[in-house]
Structures are given as structure tokens and as C-alpha cells.
Amino acid sequence: MPRTGEPGRSVSSRLLDVLFAFRPERSALTLADLTRATGMPHATVRRLVLELTAVGALERRDDGRFTVGLRLWQLGTLAPMTEPLRGLAQPFMEDLYTALHQHVQLAVLEGHQAVIIERLSAPEAVELVSQVGGRLPLHCSGVGKVLLGHGGTELLERVLAGGLRRYTARTPTDPDAVRAETAECRRTGTATVRGELSVGADSVATRIVDAHGTVVAALAVVVRAESVRPAAVLPSVVASGLGISRALGWHPGVPVRTG
Structure with missing residues (x-):
């Protein structure tokens, strides 16, 4: 060369x-x-x-x-992981969007960030900090927490060692608090964020698992703060995540890997 x-x-x-x-x-x-x-x-x-x-x-x-x-x-559309995933996820994302009329986004892990590979958005929905192709921090976004929680101890410690940037007054910056949140995320497969990345924006996210039990992506709904109760949205988000996971070949008998 x-x-x-x-x-x-x-x-x-x-x-x-x-x-x-x-x-x-x-x-x-x-x-x-x-x-x-x-x-x-x-x-x-x-x-x-x-x-x-x-x-x-x-x-x-x-x-x-x-x-x-x-x-x-x-x-770029030939990337082997993102294109099939986007195609399989699209019907489930459209159903979520039709039911909730909020932002619905799909993200994958790249390095120490979550990359948005697909999003459906309502014109009146809350303004977000990033678009398709954009990157989100792992410690304070819904999709980021899901991916961090299932990325293994090495990833978690690297993220913590790099420092936790504060985006709002609610952003978690204490390493022990983030460790506790990621442990809970691994247990439930879900994450809830309330104004931690953007003031006025809440998020509910869940994991997407492939046929081998590996968490390959995260699905989230982002809503205007206080406009929708996260507990009311969570079942629909989880059901959609399970549907996408089944489309990828996963079934309940396959244990979910955590990194």
C-alpha cells in the first residue's frame, strides 16, 4: 500500500x-x-x-x-447483521408505532456505544438527540442499558473506566449504581430511563436475542416525559422484542447469554 x-x-x-x-x-x-x-x-x-x-x-x-x-x-446496507435484523424487526416496530404513536427505535452495540439502525417516529413525538445512524451512550439510554447489561463484565468495566458523562441532572454517574442497574437489566431483559439522556424524554427498552441466545440488539419506545406510564408500555415492548427474537430463531428453551 x-x-x-x-x-x-x-x-x-x-x-x-x-x-x-x-x-x-x-x-x-x-x-x-x-x-x-x-x-x-x-x-x-x-x-x-x-x-x-x-x-x-x-x-x-x-x-x-x-x-x-x-x-x-x-x-452500507450489505452489513450482514443489520439488514436482516431491520427487515425482521420492521413489522413489529410498525405495530408498536401504530399502537403508541411514539418513537420506536432499534439499536445494536458498536464499541462503547449503541448505534440506531432503524427508527419510526411520529411528527408530534418528543425531540430526540440522535437520528438513524446516530450513537447513544450505554449508561443512560434505554437501548444502551440493555446492550450494556448483556455485554459482559469486560465491556461494563471498560465503560465505567472511561468515565460516565452527565447529560442531565438524572444521568447516573456513580459506577456502583450503574453496576446495580445493569445487573437488574440482565435479570429482567428490560430497561427504563426517565430523563437521563434528554430532559423530557423517557424510554422503555428490551433485548432482542438470536437463535444462540446472544443479545444482538435492543428495541425501545421513547416517549415524552409523563405522557405515558412506562409500566403501561413495557408489556407491548417486551412482546415485540420476543417476536423479533423468535423471528431470529430464538425460543424459550434457549438460555440468554450475558456476554
């Missing part, structure tokens, strides 16, 4: 730096934005961006900003 002028950096690693600069909250970027985000020289960024645009990985808008291209999006 040809090397750039920076020791230890390949051309491919720099291309990835450019692509990974795009986020759900910053999906259209200028060359100047990309230069700041990557820390590379403007001339280098310009060359890489033009190469990516030429092959359809990026697209240039009329205002001069760049977005992820259709070819790159098509490639």
Missing part, C-alpha cells in the same frame, strides 16, 4: 478519516469542515474528496458541500 508523507499513515487510512468525518448530525460538510475534522492539509483533503466523489462514494451538492454518496449507502 502506498504511503503518504505522514509516517505510518496509508492512503486508505486517510480516505477512511474523510468518510468517518460524516455524522448524522453533520451529514453535509465543506472542504474546510473536512480539513478541520481530519486534521489533514487542505490540499490532501481536496484530493481525497475528489477521488471519493469520482467513484460515487461522496456527492457534491449545489451549495458546494459534500454528502455521503448513493454507492456508499448501498454498500
